[in-house]
Amino acid sequence: MLQQQPLTGNGPSNGRGLGVSGHPGMHALNSVHQRRSDGGDSGLEGTENGHETRRDIGDILQQIMTITDQSLDEAQAKKHALNCHRMKPALFSVLCEIKEKTGLSMRNAQEDDAQDPQLVRLDNMLLAEGVAGPEKGGGAAAAVSAATSSGGMSPDSSLEHSDYKSKLSQIRGIYHTELEKYEQACTEFTTHVMNLLREQSRTRPVTPREIERMVGIIHHKFSTIQTQLKQSTCEAVMILRSRFLDARRKRRNFSKQATEGLNEYFYSHLSNPYPSEEAKEDLAKLCGITVSQVCNWFGNKRIRYKKNIGKFQEEANLYAMKTALVVRQGDDSPHTPNSTGSGSFSLTGSADLFLGVPPVNGEQSAYQMGLQTNGNWKGRNSPPSGASPLSDQSENSD
DNA sequence: TTACATGATTGGCT
DNA sequence: AGCCAATCATGTAA
Known part of the structure; x- marks a missing residue:
C-alpha cells in the first residue's frame, strides 16, 4: 500500500510530490503542496518551504506506520496527536480520493443489479399461495376453491381443507417469523457496520460513499438469504399442495x-x-x-x-x-x-x-x-x- | 387377505 | 360431444 511508496524520496525533481506520479488523486495533495510552496504562510504556521511540508507529510505517514508497534496508550496518544495534526485533513482527503478512484470503482458495476427474475417468481408464487400478502381471503382460500371447482370435491373433504389450511398457515407463520428475523438482523448488522466505519473514518480514509456501498453489499447478502428462505418456503408449499391434491385424486365413494x-x-x-x-x-x-x-x-x-x-x-x-x-x-x-x-x-x-x-x-x-x-x-x-x-x-x- | 363394489380413465364409436 | 365398454385403482365388508 502506501507505505511502500517512497514517501519522502521524491524531491522537486519530478515536481509532483509523494511519488505517486500522475495519479489523479495526487492533485489535492499537490495543490496543498503548491500553496505551501508558493512561499505564502497563510494557514501553515511555522513553515517556510516545500521541504518542510514534505517532511511534515513524511512524519505523519511514518507515525501511522509505527503506530501499531507501540503500546495501546502510546498509540492512543499518537492517534490523537495525528488527528490534531494540521496536515491531517488534507492528507485524509487525498487518501480518500485515491481510494475512491482505485479499487472500489471496480465494484460499482456489481451494484444496482436488476431485480432477480427468480426472486420475482418466488414472490409471485408466495403471494398466489397466500403465504405472502394479506392474511385472510388471500391465495390460500383461492387456491383451495380453485382446486375444489376444478377437481370436484365432495363435502366430506372439508376436513382436508382445514388440514391444508392449517398446514399452510403454519408455513406462513414460519416464513414471516424468519423473514422478520432476517430483516432485524440485517438492520442491526448494517447499523453496526455503519457505526464501525464511521468510527474508523476518523483514522483511516473511509468516505460516506464507501459506507453506503458497504450497506448495499450487506443488504444484497441478506436478500440472498431471504431468497433462499423464499425458495424453501415455496418448496414446502409445493409439497403440501401435491400431497393435498394427491389425497383428492384418490377415489372416494360418494356419500x-x-x-x-x-x-x-x-x-x-x-x-x-x-x-x-x-x-x-x-x-x-x-x-x-x-x-x-x-x-x-x-x-x-x-x-x-x-x-x-x-x-x-x-x-x-x-x-x-x-x-x-x-x-x-x-x-x-x-x-x-x-x-x-x-x-x-x-x-x-x-x-x-x-x-x-x-x-x-x-x-x-x-x-x-x-x-x-x-x-x-x-x-x-x-x-x-x-x-x-x-x-x-x-x-x-x- | 380376498372378493366384491364403485368411481375414474381410456379408446373407439356415432 | 356424448356415450359405451373395458379396464384400472381404490374402498369396503366379510
Missing part, C-alpha cells in the same frame, strides 16, 4: 345421500336414464359432486345395470317403493308435485314410476320391460336440452 339422489333419478327415469345438462347440473349440486362425476356415475350405472339387471332388481324395487311413498305423501300434502322437496328426486305421475312397481311372482320385472321396450336405451329419445329433472318427469308422464 350415501349423493348415491341415493343419483339412484332416485336413475330408477325414476329408467326408460330413459339420460339426464339433460340441466338435470346433471341439478344432480351435481344436490349431491355435492361435479357434473362430470354425475356423467361417470350414470355411465357406470347404465352399463352395470344392463349387464346384470337381476342384481339390481332389489335396489330398483326399493327406490320404486320409496318414490311411491313420496308421491303419496305429495298427494296428501299441499306441496306441489313438481317440488323436489329436501333434495329428493321424488317424481309424481312419472311413467317410470309405473315401471317401478315391484314384480309379482314369476312376472317379468317392469324395470326389465322398461329397458327392453326402450331397446337397450339405444333408441332413446335424447332429453330436450335444458330439461331439468322436473321437466323430465312431465315428459315421462305422457
Whole structure:
C-alpha cells in the first residue's frame, strides 16, 4: 500500500510530490503542496518551504506506520496527536480520493443489479399461495376453491381443507417469523457496520460513499438469504399442495345421500336414464359432486345395470317403493308435485314410476320391460336440452 | 387377505 | 360431444 511508496524520496525533481506520479488523486495533495510552496504562510504556521511540508507529510505517514508497534496508550496518544495534526485533513482527503478512484470503482458495476427474475417468481408464487400478502381471503382460500371447482370435491373433504389450511398457515407463520428475523438482523448488522466505519473514518480514509456501498453489499447478502428462505418456503408449499391434491385424486365413494339422489333419478327415469345438462347440473349440486362425476356415475350405472339387471332388481324395487311413498305423501300434502322437496328426486305421475312397481311372482320385472321396450336405451329419445329433472318427469308422464 | 363394489380413465364409436 | 365398454385403482365388508 502506501507505505511502500517512497514517501519522502521524491524531491522537486519530478515536481509532483509523494511519488505517486500522475495519479489523479495526487492533485489535492499537490495543490496543498503548491500553496505551501508558493512561499505564502497563510494557514501553515511555522513553515517556510516545500521541504518542510514534505517532511511534515513524511512524519505523519511514518507515525501511522509505527503506530501499531507501540503500546495501546502510546498509540492512543499518537492517534490523537495525528488527528490534531494540521496536515491531517488534507492528507485524509487525498487518501480518500485515491481510494475512491482505485479499487472500489471496480465494484460499482456489481451494484444496482436488476431485480432477480427468480426472486420475482418466488414472490409471485408466495403471494398466489397466500403465504405472502394479506392474511385472510388471500391465495390460500383461492387456491383451495380453485382446486375444489376444478377437481370436484365432495363435502366430506372439508376436513382436508382445514388440514391444508392449517398446514399452510403454519408455513406462513414460519416464513414471516424468519423473514422478520432476517430483516432485524440485517438492520442491526448494517447499523453496526455503519457505526464501525464511521468510527474508523476518523483514522483511516473511509468516505460516506464507501459506507453506503458497504450497506448495499450487506443488504444484497441478506436478500440472498431471504431468497433462499423464499425458495424453501415455496418448496414446502409445493409439497403440501401435491400431497393435498394427491389425497383428492384418490377415489372416494360418494356419500350415501349423493348415491341415493343419483339412484332416485336413475330408477325414476329408467326408460330413459339420460339426464339433460340441466338435470346433471341439478344432480351435481344436490349431491355435492361435479357434473362430470354425475356423467361417470350414470355411465357406470347404465352399463352395470344392463349387464346384470337381476342384481339390481332389489335396489330398483326399493327406490320404486320409496318414490311411491313420496308421491303419496305429495298427494296428501299441499306441496306441489313438481317440488323436489329436501333434495329428493321424488317424481309424481312419472311413467317410470309405473315401471317401478315391484314384480309379482314369476312376472317379468317392469324395470326389465322398461329397458327392453326402450331397446337397450339405444333408441332413446335424447332429453330436450335444458330439461331439468322436473321437466323430465312431465315428459315421462305422457 | 380376498372378493366384491364403485368411481375414474381410456379408446373407439356415432 | 356424448356415450359405451373395458379396464384400472381404490374402498369396503366379510
